[in-house]
Amino acid sequence: MSKRKVAYFYDSDVGAYTYGLGHPMKPHRIRVTHDLVTAYGMLDKMHVLRAKRATPEVMSSFHTDEYVHFLQNVTPETAERMTFHGTRFLVGEDNPAFEGVFEFCSISAGGSIGAARKITSGAADIAINWAGGLHHAKKREASGFCYINDIVLGILELLRSYPRVLYIDIDCHHGDGVEEAFYTSNRVMTCSFHKFGEYFPGTGTQEDRGRGKGKGYAVNVPLKDGITDESYKSVFQPVISKILETFRPSAVVLQCGSDSLAGDKLGCFNLTMKGHAACVQFMRKQNIPLILLGGGGYTVKNVARTWAFETACALGIEDDIDLNLPWNQYFEWFGPRYRLEVAENNMEDLNVKDGSLERVREKALEQLRNLIP
Ligand code: ZLS
Ligand code: CA
Ligand code: ZN
Numbered sequence: 001m002s003k004r005k006v007a008y009f010y011d012s013d014v015g016a017y018t019y020g021l022g023h024p025m026k027p028h029r030i031r032v033t034h035d036l037v038t039a040y041g042m043l044d045k046m047h048v049l050r051a052k053r054a055t056p057e058v059m060s061s062f063h064t065d066e067y068v069h070f071l072q073n074v075t076p077e078t079a080e081r082m083t084f085h086g087t088r089f090l091v092g093e094d095n096p097a098f099e100g101v102f103e104f105c106s107i108s109a110g111g112s113i114g115a116a117r118k119i120t121s122g123a124a125d126i127a128i129n130w131a132g133g134l135h136h137a138k139k140r141e142a143s144g145f146c147y148i149n150d151i152v153l154g155i156l157e158l159l160r161s162y163p164r165v166l167y168i169d170i171d172c173h174h175g176d177g178v179e180e181a182f183y184t185s186n187r188v189m190t191c192s193f194h195k196f197g198e199y200f201p202g203t204g205t206q207e208d209r210g211r212g213k214g215k216g217y218a219v220n221v222p223l224k225d226g227i228t229d230e231s232y233k234s235v236f237q238p239v240i241s242k243i244l245e246t247f248r249p250s251a252v253v254l255q256c257g258s259d260s261l262a263g264d265k266l267g268c269f270n271l272t273m274k275g276h277a278a279c280v281q282f283m284r285k286q287n288i289p290l291i292l293l294g295g296g297g298y299t300v301k302n303v304a305r306t307w308a309f310e311t312a313c314a315l316g317i318e319d320d321i322d323l324n325l326p327w328n329q330y331f332e333w334f335g336p337r338y339r340l341e342v343a344e345n346n347m348e349d350l351n352v353k354d355g356s357l358e359r360v361r362e363k364a365l366e367q368l369r370n371l372i373p
Helices: 028-039 065-073 101-120 150-159 176-181 229-247 273-284 300-315 356-369
Strands: 006-009 047-049 126-129 165-169 188-195 218-223 251-255 290-293
Touching: 006 101, 006 300, 028 300, 047 101, 065 101, 101 126, 101 150, 101 290, 126 300, 150 165, 150 176, 150 251, 150 290, 165 229, 176 188, 188 229, 218 229, 218 356, 229 273, 229 356, 251 273, 273 290, 273 300, 290 300
Parallel strands: 006 047, 006 126, 126 290, 165 188, 165 251, 188 218, 251 290
Antiparallel strands: none
16 A cells, blocks of 8 residues: 555643543543554654644634633633633533643644644645544533534634545544534535434434535434444445545545444444554545544543554554554553454444444435435
8 A cells, every 4th residue: 555644743741631530531542642653663654743732813713702712711710700701611520621721722723723734735645633533612612521623623724725625523422513513514524423322412313414505414324332343334434435426525534533442431332443443544545635633532541552553554554563562651551461452342233233224324325315516
């Protein structure tokens, strides 16, 4: 497989932010991922960059000034007092006002905007920001561990140069914030694969297809517990192939949320590392400019394994990687096998049991056949 120019965004400060004791979202996983990427010797094979942090002005190209200003000023101490104006920007325990929350957002968003610029300038064929992928953030509200929507900001940057952008979301949760941002646009197609049914955020049925000019340009693939590599591939590949054929995107943004892996603390799917990475490999071989972003992922050692492996996939060196982990700073976390792998477990695949997977696939394909160009 031919070489690709890869740009990799990493800010060594990102791992130090914490949402608070007992919160499932751990920015530290980005540092563990980076450590594996480093231990495998991948840094010499790509452009490693620290992004310029996103400014409040840049964030306001999607979010309201009022909300950005709030995030800039809120502290753990003032969080209570600052839910004024009758407006609640931070809702519940999912989105605490942690120390440095604004800087954390500016790193995450800066990386995704930087990734978009590397793509549009032609300096990279694939750009990676594992600190991005925070798909639930809304125009004027934080949601589901996400405050600033780095994905929307990255896509807006791509739209300055490209007519059409495809957004694909393999996080176990519905990519609601990105879908909503482009719901009435025919220049951005969004496609989310997610667990649906008594699961956060509760949106993403196949009836939600976009509105106005954007009708048909939001694709949702609702799934049930226990989906395996084989089942996932049997819906991902045909649906994405049909999208590529009908929509012909100039660039693709792939949100690689790894809570869709087997054994995730919050997820309920049964994908292996290789099954998850198969989505990255499939997109890479399309030869369309590609951005890879992080997202969910709550079993830290598996997140790190998978994103490190997917970095290798971007470079096209995955077949040369030694699946016995090299020594690294967090080596003991990876016991008892010390392998670069996430194995499946014995949970039942509820998607094949009642034939729902086939129905969901056929319905998505039908939506795409009816797309009015
Ligand atoms: O897609 O399900 C919910 C909302 C609640 C239940 C949880 N409580 C705290 C608030 C109200 C209905 N929230 C989800 C959000 C999942 C976000 C996924 C993000 C992404 O992967 C992209 C990055 C949720 N699931 C699990 C929790 N929240 C959760 C579990 C444990 C805790 C600790 C910290 C906080 C409160 C106790 C918390 C949240
Ligand atoms: Ca998803
Ligand atoms: Zn998620």
